[in-house]
Amino acid sequence: xxxxxxxxxxxxxxxxxxxxxxxxxxxxxxxxxxxxxxxxxxxxxxxxxxxxxxxxxxxxxxxxxxxxxxxxxxxxxxxxxxxxxxxxxxxxxxxxxxxxxxxxxxxxxxxxxxxxxxxxxxxxxxxxxxxx
Numbered sequence: 411x412x413x414x415x416x417x418x419x420x421x422x423x424x425x426x427x428x429x430x431x432x433x434x435x436x437x438x439x440x441x442x443x444x445x446x447x448x449x450x451x452x453x454x455x456x457x458x459x460x461x462x463x464x465x466x467x468x469x470x471x472x473x474x475x476x477x478x479x480x481x482x483x484x485x486x487x488x489x490x491x492x493x494x495x496x497x498x499x500x501x502x503x504x505x506x507x508x509x510x511x512x513x514x515x516x517x518x519x520x521x522x523x524x525x526x527x528x529x530x531x532x533x534x535x536x537x538x539x540x541x542x
Contacts, residue, residue, distance in 0.1 A: 457483055
């Protein structure tokens with residue numbers, strides 16, 4: 411029987427090759443749809459809610475707390491989205507579409523495009539296909 415890998419018992423989200431600092435801060439590489447949903451949507455949503463709650467507990471007005479929390483999660487959101495666009499062999503600049511100040515439409519399009527459209531098969535100009 412082959413030896414078990416040390417990460418064999420860990421959840422898939424914890425065994426991905428890209429370290430968290432690179433996932434949330436770097437603009438290079440590719441991420442899967444699953445990583446986009448787990449880290450780019452769910453993770454940042456929970457992080458934003460916790461940040462707002464902590465800022466309000468610290469005495470900040472709710473409207474300012476929401477703006478500051480949004481500012482804090484903006485870069486990680488752009489970084490993960492850029493890597494998701496890369497997974498589809500598109501420029502990471504597409505991540506900025508969510509910043510267009512038209513209500514809902516650009517953000518919804520980016521969410522659907524990143525969250526539901528499959529990646530390109532095999533390696534592309536942004537690197538190897540991430541492990542699924």
